[in-house]
Amino acid sequence: MASYDSFRAARWIRFINLVLQAVLFLSLFAGLNYIALNHAWRFDLTENRRYSLSAETRAYLADLERNVRIYVTITADGTDEELDQARRDLTALLREYTYHTRNSTKGRIEVRTLDIYQSRREAEALGLDQPNQVVLVTDRHRRVLPIGEFYTTRDLQREGFRGEATLTSALLDVTSAEKKKIYFLSGHGEMRPDDVDRRRGLSGLRDELRQRNYEVAALDLSIARKIPDDAALIVIASPQGPLKPFEEDLLRKYLTQRAGRLILMVDPGVAHGLENLTFDWGVIVYDNVIMDLDPRSLTETNDLRLWRFSPDPESGITDNLINNGMSLITGPARVVNEDIGRSLDDGLRVKKLIATSPEAWGETSYRLRNFTYTPGQDLRGELGVMVISERLKPDNLPLSVKGGRLAVLGTADLVTNDRIITVGNLNLFLATVNWAVEREVKLNIPVRPIERFQLALSAEELVRLRLGLLLGVPGLVAFIGLVVYWTRRN
DSSP states (O other): OOHHHHHHHHHHHHHHHHHHHHHHHHHHHHHHHHHHHHSOOOOOOSTTOTTOOOHHHHHHHHTOOSOEEEEEOOOOOSSOHHHHHHHHHHHHHHHHHHHHTTTOSSOOEEEEEOOTTTTHHHHHHHTOOOSSEEEEEOSSOEEEEEGGGGEEEETTEEEEEOHHHHHHHHHHHHTSSOOOEEEEEOSSSOOOTTOOOTTTOOHHHHHHHHHTTOEEEEEOHHHHOSOOTTEEEEEEEOOSSOOOHHHHHHHHHHHHHSOOEEEEEOOTTOOOSOHHHHHHTTEEEOSSEEEOOOGGGBOTTOOEEEOEEOOOTTTOTTHHHHHTTOOEEESOOOOEEEOTTSOTTSSEEEEEEEEOOTTOEEESOGGGTOOSOOTTTSEESSOEEEEEEEEOSOTTOOOOOOOOEEEEESOSGGGSTTTTTSHHHHHHHHHHHHHHHTOSOOOOOOOEEOOOOOOOOOHHHHHHHHHIIIIIHHHHHHHHHHHHHHHHHO
16 A cells, blocks of 8 residues: 555544544533433532522422513612622522423423613513512412512511512412402491592502502492402401491401401591400400600601510511511500400400500590590500400310401501501501411421621731732742743753
8 A cells, every 4th residue: 555545544534533522522512411401410518508499399389380470670789788689699599499490381480680770661561660679470460579578687687588488478379369359348438448648548558459469449338238258358447437237247257257357447536336346356445545655656746656566476467567676657546455354265366466655545535635644544554556366266166277367456547648658557567467368378498597707807917818819829820830840841
């Protein structure tokens, strides 16, 4: 064989060898990517399993039956540390939700980040008008979650991240077939959810409830003559006249026979006609006006400031108020106390959640404009303003089954359009609604503590650290390179 032919054959062999190596490399690369995409192994090595969803959440996601779009409207720009941290926490959490539903044939989760200021037209089309929120949207429902609902706080400081529990609970809510309906009683001069008046309107409260996936409607018992079957909750806000006996009877049967839920807010000086109903549930509503001269209980405009809250782990209504030092601002209020003389085996759990200062008294002669404490006539001390009552079992049956729930407040002024903008007022009412309808699903998902690290360096130590990073590391690499060069040269 000629040397020329041998050289050409060797060249072709080397070329084919290179082509085969390239094909094998591409095949290996493609195969590894296919395995990683469809058979991924993921390991969470963090101490608190920060990047892992609980088994309970994964089970719910496996049964997800509707597509859910999640819009994040956090406008973090590096100037607010808490917003930046919230964006990082939620991004990592939502990534896990989308990962676990990526191959689902029934329902998937799609996450989008939207700046409502830069993408104004798109945000308006989606009904998104507030920054720093997480909005869950399905073909039927939507749920708005402010950033504060993803964290537990104490003394206005974030203490733990409860994002998984909050997000999973919201997913269960928006993917459910039913939408909880709240009826506001009418026909007796009550405050109305369609009224935009500053002092008596509840349009602001209505909007807040709708954002949280509640349906709001009015109910006139004198016309309907019954309580609708889809009533998840009935709200009676400041009736200006007494309810008729048949209306009270309908409400009583709704609470006892149907395990109904009722929030009653009565302003002072007005007869409401529900004394017998509240008494049956271990609550007494007094005909008086609260006078509280404690400086901490009065605002600059002489409004009543309520700041004494009782913890109640069972309902959790006052948790945020206590942990964050919030207060309530309202107008005149009347005393609402638990009936301490009731029988203790009646199956009721009665709890006073809000009270005045020890310096307060309940003025019974308010119609005579006599605002001085009268011993033996006026109540004095830590007087109740809000009491909740829950029937834990049906009458005369030894069953541990939860029944109706009743919340009574001695004022309705705190939820009007003028007052609902107060953070504490809105927080209290929404927490009461969630407790009444059992909105918040009790998930066995622990709150992840927020770890904070602080590095304190003096100016001299900071200069040494900067020089070490800028000169030390490059100098070490250069020294190693010189040693290798010198060794190979010799």
